[in-house]
Amino acid sequence: xxxxxxxxxxxxxxxxxxxxxxxxxxxxxxxxxxxxxxxxxxxxxxxxxxxxxxxxxxxxxxxxxxxxxxxxxxxxxxxxxxxxxxxxxxxxxxxxxxxxxxxxxxxxxxxxxxx
Amino acid sequence: xxxxxxxxxxxxxxxxxxxxxxxxxxxxxxxxxxxxxxxxxxxxxxxxxxxxxxxxxxxxxxxxxxxxxxxxxxxxxxxxxxxxxxxxxxxxxxxxxxxxxxxxxxxxxxxxx
Numbered sequence: 001x002x003x004x005x006x007x008x009x010x011x012x013x014x015x016x017x018x019x020x021x022x023x024x025x026x027x028x029x030x031x032x033x034x035x036x037x038x039x040x041x042x043x044x045x046x047x048x049x050x051x052x053x054x055x056x057x058x059x060x061x062x063x064x065x066x067x068x069x070x071x072x073x074x075x076x077x078x079x080x081x082x083x084x085x086x087x088x089x090x091x092x093x094x095x096x097x098x099x100x101x102x103x104x105x106x107x108x109x110x111x112x113x114x115x
Numbered sequence: 116x117x118x119x120x121x122x123x124x125x126x127x128x129x130x131x132x133x134x135x136x137x138x139x140x141x142x143x144x145x146x147x148x149x150x151x152x153x154x155x156x157x158x159x160x161x162x163x164x165x166x167x168x169x170x171x172x173x174x175x176x177x178x179x180x181x182x183x184x185x186x187x188x189x190x191x192x193x194x195x196x197x198x199x200x201x202x203x204x205x206x207x208x209x210x211x212x213x214x215x216x217x218x219x220x221x222x223x224x225x226x227x228x
Binding site: 042043044045047091101102103105106107108110 | 147149153156157158159161164206208210212216217219221222224
C-alpha cells in the first residue's frame with residue numbers, strides 16, 4: 001500500500017522569503033501522480049501543483065515549484081516570495097494511475113507567514 | 116470552472132439525532148464522489164466512495180450503518196450520520212472527479228452536543 005509522509009507539522013517563513021515543505025512517499029508503482037494541496041482557514045481544498053511521475057521536469061506554477069526526486073521518493077514544495085495569503089495547511093497527496101479513485105494524503109504541514 | 120457545493124456548511128445537532136449532508140456537482144456529472152472526514156489539525160481520511168446507482172464502498176473501520184451514503188443522481192451524493200454522538204463531531208468534505216481533475220466541496224462542520 002502507498003503511504004505519504006510529511007515530517008514537518010509546522011513551518012514558518014518571513015514574508016518575501018522562500019520556504020520548502022517536505023514530502024516523502026512509498027510505492028511500488030512506477031507511474032503515479034503527486035499533488036500539493038493548500039487548505040486555508042476557510043477549509044476549502046485548493047490544488048497548488050501536480051506532478052506526473054513519468055515527467056522528469058519539475059512542475060512549476062508561478063511562485064510554487066517542486067523538487068521531484070523519483071529515486072528517493074521525495075516530492076518537496078518550494079514557495080518563493082512568500083505572501084501572507086500563503087499561510088495555510090499544505091497536504092502532499094499521491095494518486096495511482098491504476099486506482100484513480102484513491103487520493104492518499106499526508107498528515108499536513110501548517111505554514112505560518114510572518115510580516 | 117467545475118464547482119462542488121456542500122450543504123449545510125455547518126450544523127449543530129443533539130446527540131441521538133440524524134444529520135444529512137449533501138454534496139452536489141454544480142455544472143458537471145460525477146459518477147463517483149468521495150467522502151472524507153477531517154478532525155482538527157489532522158489530515159483528510161477517506162470514509163467511503165459513493166457510486167451513482169450502486170452501493171457505496173466503505174473504507175476499513177468506517178461503520179456503513181452509521182454513515183449512510185446515497186448517490187441517487189449524477190450530481191448529488193448524500194451522507195447521513197445516523198444517531199450522531201459527540202465523537203462524530205468533525206469536518207466532512209466531499210470530492211468529485213471530472214476527467215483527471217479533482218474538485219473538493221467547501222466542507223461541512225458537524226457539531227454534536
